[in-house]
Amino acid sequence: MQRYSRTAIFLHWAIAALLAFQISVGWALDDLGARGFSLFQLHKSIGITVLLLTLLRVAVRYWKPRPAKLEGGWQGALASAVHVGLYAFMLGAPLTGWALVSTAKVKVPTLIFGTIPLPHMPLPADSHALAENGHALLAWLGIALFLLHVAGALRHHLLMRDGLIWRMMPARSPLLLVGLPALILIGFIAGRAILPAPRPAPAAQATAPDNAIEPANAAEAQAPNAALPADDAATNATQPATAEEPAGPPPTWTVQPGGRIGFTVGNDGDMISGSFAKWTAAIVMDPDHPDSADIKVTIDMASASVGDAYKDGMLPGDEFFGVAAHPTATFVAKGAQATGPGSYRASGTLTLRGVSKPQTIRFTLSGKDATRKVLGNATIARAAFGVGNGDSSGGLAPQVAVTFAFTARRK
Incomplete structure (x- = not known):
């Protein structure tokens, strides 16, 4: 059976794992408030990484020959629609996130992984709500398309037994069949693992006056x-009753x-x-x-x-x-x-x-x-x-x- 190129296979599983991480972290960002600042920066950096990898994936798709479709009819049309939708999600989610940051009232600079500056998009401020709503909508659509994609792969492998899933494996190995999809679960778990722990309720304690501060050293x-x-x-103050005049x-x-x-x-x-x-x-x-x-x-x-x-x-x-x-x-x-x-x-x-x-x-x-x-x-x-x-x-x-x-x- 003809397989996808090794480059396409690598990009497929790498993007899938990063998207699982993004979804895992993204769900929690709104509830973290200021504690999520560093995670928000990481979320932006990985989002731009997904955008670049997806553009590369599109280029590889037209550069390297792809396996022919195995199924026609409405099922084949649905599979093609899901693939097109996933590409739209992988491109649209990072772009709307970039637009969201660019049109925010508070201009937070974007440094990719704290190193490479990313300029803001030249968009009007009144497009912020559109970018924000679009980003959230694409996230939910992406989750739905991801589940449909997984369901289709399982249908071919477990019910139809046509070996379609091996086209996205570098070799026909049971270890790869388990290990590569596990990357998606690992990405999701990693996203949850780095979230800050919930803060315990503060214990009752004596409070210092409002103007008390910690010494600098x-x-x-x-x-x-x-x-x-x-x-x-x-x-x-223990000043004497009469002060000496300055000399x-x-x-x-x-x-x-x-x-x-x-x-x-x-x-x-x-x-x-x-x-x-x-x-x-x-x-x-x-x-x-x-x-x-x-x-x-x-x-x-x-x-x-x-x-x-x-x-x-x-x-x-x-x-x-x-x-x-x-x-x-x-x-x-x-x-x-x-x-x-x-x-x-x-x-x-x-x-x-x-x-x-x-x-x-x-x-x-x-x-x-x-x-x-x-x-x-x-x-x-x-x-x-x-x-x-x-x-x-x-x-x-x-x-x-x-x-x-x-x-x-x-x-």
Whole structure:
């Protein structure tokens, strides 16, 4: 009996296994929310792989001779229709998925397996619903066609016993007859296996105040009163009744290389942590007379990174930092208050995405003479600045914890 070419056989079983994986994962993506972000990227990558393999399969179909049809009549017509439908599914599902991503309100970049960038299709935004509905419909049609295809193969092999199934095997081997179809089951099971485990219901526990945050590192954890709440500042401040007058103008400090401004936000039970690679700080302050402080920090918002190429591509967009219209964020404070030995609080103004709001930072100073180590933190209500205003931000916590650590030298 004439067989399909080895290339066609390989592509047939490889595409079948990948489609089983795609269906297995795709069913769960909507329910995973933010926890499914990495799986969504994998789903896109495999979808484009299926598209490329299918195009190759079409080319091979016309390049290599195919076995002749064994059955005519309505049964043969139905088999041909199922084959045509499967090709339409294998091409249409990835294309509608690509269109869906391209027309989404939040432009999530597509990197094939985290490496090769895939541009968005130049489609109008109002075609998003059509792409989304088409993708879902094709998935269900694909499942139905797949079941019909399997039923037809079993009919020929078990009832008609015409050996048709051997045409899609590289050799007439019972081991291959079991092993190759098993790839489809393996693909489906693999898709289910990589899904995140359901989250257990949170146990009752004592809750920290809204403005409590984790220290950036062990050194910060050891710093006294590094995150002293504002309400406790007056109680814990132990300033003498009469303050010594400053001997002269407050010193200016220069931030040394190697400092860090980081941020952490809850995301549907997980934590997203990142940092800003580019920022500057102009600091004037006499630690013994904190009311002399004059602080200005400027952050290049395009330098934000969370260590994930997909998410980093989203941060500059309008849903988050809106870098095109507002490339920088600034914090300005005039004066600070001592809240304990070596610890301070500065209340000023944060300007982010063109919105200015009052903001308080807390920090500690260690060291002496001309070099001081600065550790501090703040808690920012992101909604007040319009950060995280789209569909993909639904799982984000309302508070963003910001930490900073750097060394400054007195001029």
